[in-house]
Amino acid sequence: MTxxxxxxxxxxxxxxxxxxxxxxxxxxxxxxIAKFTSYGAALTHFxxxxxxxxxxxxxxxxxxxxxxxxxxxxxxxxxxxxxxxxANRTKNGKFELNGQLYQLEKNLGDHxxxxxxxxxxxxxxxxxxxxxxxxSVAFSYLSPDGESGYPGxxxxxxxxxxxxxxxxxxxAYEAHIVTSATPTIKTPINLTNHTYFNLTGxxxxxxxxxxxxxxxxxxxGILEYEEGNIPTGKVIPLxxxxxxxxxxxxxxxxxxxxxxxKESRGYxxxxxxxxxxxxxxxxxxxxxxxxxxxxxxxxxxxxxxxxLELRTTTPGFQLYTGQWISEKVKAKSEHALSGKVxxxxxxxxxxxETSFPVDAVNKESVGWHHGVVIGKDEIWKHETIYTVRxxxxx
Numbered sequence: 001m002t003x004x005x006x007x008x009x010x011x012x013x014x015x016x017x018x019x020x021x022x023x024x025x026x027x028x029x030x031x032x033i034a035k036f037t038s039y040g041a042a043l044t045h046f047x048x049x050x051x052x053x054x055x056x057x058x059x060x061x062x063x064x065x066x067x068x069x070x071x072x073x074x075x076x077x078x079x080x081x082x083x084x085x086x087a088n089r090t091k092n093g094k095f096e097l098n099g100q101l102y103q104l105e106k107n108l109g110d111h112x113x114x115x116x117x118x119x120x121x122x123x124x125x126x127x128x129x130x131x132x133x134x135x136s137v138a139f140s141y142l143s144p145d146g147e148s149g150y151p152g153x154x155x156x157x158x159x160x161x162x163x164x165x166x167x168x169x170x171x172a173y174e175a176h177i178v179t180s181a182t183p184t185i186k187t188p189i190n191l192t193n194h195t196y197f198n199l200t201g202x203x204x205x206x207x208x209x210x211x212x213x214x215x216x217x218x219x220x221g222i223l224e225y226e227e228g229n230i231p232t233g234k235v236i237p238l239x240x241x242x243x244x245x246x247x248x249x250x251x252x253x254x255x256x257x258x259x260x261x262k263e264s265r266g267y268x269x270x271x272x273x274x275x276x277x278x279x280x281x282x283x284x285x286x287x288x289x290x291x292x293x294x295x296x297x298x299x300x301x302x303x304x305x306x307x308l309e310l311r312t313t314t315p316g317f318q319l320y321t322g323q324w325i326s327e328k329v330k331a332k333s334e335h336a337l338s339g340k341v342x343x344x345x346x347x348x349x350x351x352x353e354t355s356f357p358v359d360a361v362n363k364e365s366v367g368w369h370h371g372v373v374i375g376k377d378e379i380w381k382h383e384t385i386y387t388v389r390x391x392x393x394x
Contacts, residue, residue: 003135003162004028007127008035011064022064023127027135027162034135034162034169039067040081040121041139041158043195045332048167048388050305055201057306057388059325059349062332071122075326077344078194081121082158083114085143085150085175086372087192088270088318088358090115091230095361097151097186097373104149111228114194118148120156121194135162145180152187152376153179166291167388175380188361189380190372196322196349197308199301202335206347207321208253209302214238214246214271218296221272223357229264231358233366235272244269246297252321252350266321266347270358273316282313285383295387297352309387312354315371320351354384 008024023038031054035045044060044067060079061067070076093104093112104112114121125139138159145153157174175189198207221235222244238245243255244267255261273296284293295309297317310317327345336342360368374380 002028002030003133005129005132005135005137007129009064013039013065013068020068020124022068022124024064025127025129025137027137027160029135029162029164029167032162032164032167034160036137036139036160037064037067038125038127038139039064040071040078040123041125041141042067042082042121043080043160043169043193046169046195048306048390050390055199055306056332056334057197057199057201057308059196059198059202059335059344060332061330066330070329072117075328076116076121077196077322077325077329078114078121080193080195082139082156082191083194084120084156084189084191085148085154086115086188086190086361087353087355088190089113089228089230091228091359091362095188097188097361098182098184102149102151109228111230115148115150120191125158136160142178150187151180152177152185154187154189156191158191167390168290169386171384171386173380173382175374176378177374177376180376183376186373186375188369188372189374190356190360191380191382192318192353192355193384194351194353196325196351197299198349199299199306199308200303202331202339202348204302205339205341205345206253207350208251208256208347210252210350211249211300211302212246212252213249213298213300214296215294215298216247218274218277218294219247219271220274223270223272225269229268229358231270231363233363233368238271249300253347265323267319268321268323270318271316272357273312273314275315278313278315281311285311285313285385290385290387299350299352300391305391307389307391309389310352310354310384311387312384313382314354314356314384316355316357318351318353318355318358320353322347322349322351325349354382
C-alpha cells in the first residue's frame with residue numbers, strides 16, 4: 001500500500017475584499033485520491049478506481065478561484081465545505097445565551113442558514129500535513145469573538161484521513177473556546193461537511209435513480225417541521241412517515257412527486273439515529289473499529305457497482321437532495337465531459353450532512369441544546385466516516 005499527502009499548489013486569489021491565499025492538498029492511498037482546498041476546508045475531489053476507469057464521486061470546481069468566488073455569491077452550494085459555526089437553520093436568526101440575545105444575519109427568509117454569509121465555508125484555514133507518508137491533512141481556523149454574530153473566539157480543527165481496505169474518508173471535527181473576557185461564556189457549535197455525492201461520476205446528471213437504504217434499527221425518526229423547515233422540537237417515528245422512510249431500499253427520486261416531498265422539491269430533512277447505534281459508534285469510530293458497527297445509511301449507484309456507507313458519532317444527519325443547486329453553477333471539467341453538460345443543477349448530487357438537530361441552540365426545552373453549547377473548558381468533538389464499496393458486476 002502506498003500512502004501520501006502533499007501540497008499540490010498555493011494560489012493567491014484576488015477579491016474586492018482583498019487577496020486570499022488558498023492551498024490545494026492531495027491525499028493518495030494506492031489508486032484512491034482525495035483532494036482538498038484550504039478555503040472552507042473543502043473536499044474537492046474523491047476519485048475512486050473502478051473497472052470502467054476512475055470516477056470522481058463528489059461535486060466541485062476546477063479552480064481555487066471558483067471556490068472563492070462562488071462562496072461570496074448568492075448561489076453558493078457550499079460544495080464539500082465545512083459549514084458552521086452552526087450548520088443548518090437557526091430560527092429567526094437568533095438565540096439566547098449568556099443572559100443575552102444574539103442576532104445573526106437573516107439569509108434565508110426570516111432565518112439564518114449555515115451561519116452565512118460569513119460562515120466557515122468562506123474561511124481561510126491553515127493547512128498542516130504531519131507526514132508525507134500518511135494520507136491525512138489537518139485544517140485549522142481561529143474564529144474571532146463576534147464573527148458571524150457568535151460569542152467567544154473559537155478554535156476549529158478538521159482532520160481528513162484517507163483509509164483503504166475498504167476505501168474510507170474519515171472526517172474528525174474539534175472545536176473549543178480559546179479566549180474570552182468572560183470566563184463563564186458559552187457558545188453554540190454544530191459543524192458538518194457539505195459534500196454532494198454523485199456515485200456515477202456524473203455520467204448521470206441527477207441522483208434521482210441512486211438507491212438509498214437505512215439499515216433496520218439505525219435511523220428511527222425524522223424532525224417535525226413548521227414553516228421554513230424549522231423544527232418544532234418533536235421527533236416523528238420514521239415508520240409513520242412512509243414518503244421519508246428508506247428502511248426498505250428505494251430510489252432517491254421514488255417519491256419526488258408525492259405529498260410534502262413534492263412541495264419541497266425533494267428531501268431537505270433531518271433524521272435521528274438510534275441512541276444505541278450512536279453509543280456503539282463513539283466507541284468503534286474512535287478506536288478505528290468502525291466496520292464493527294452497521295452504517296446508518298447506504299447510498300448505491302443506479303448500476304449497483306458502487307455503494308457509499310455513512311457512519312457517525314453525531315445523533316443525526318440532514319438528507320439534502322440538492323434541489324436548490326443553481327443551473328448557473330459550473331461543473332468541474334471531468335463532470336462536464338462525463339455528463340455532457342457544462343453546469344450542475346437541481347438534484348446533481350446528494351448530501352448526507354451529519355450533525356446535531358436543526359436549531360438545537362433554541363431547543364433547550366427538549367434538551368437538544370446540550371449537544372451544541374460549549375463552555376470555555378469544553379471540547380465539541382465528533383467524527384464521520386464515508387466508506388466506499390466496489391460491487392463490480394461481472
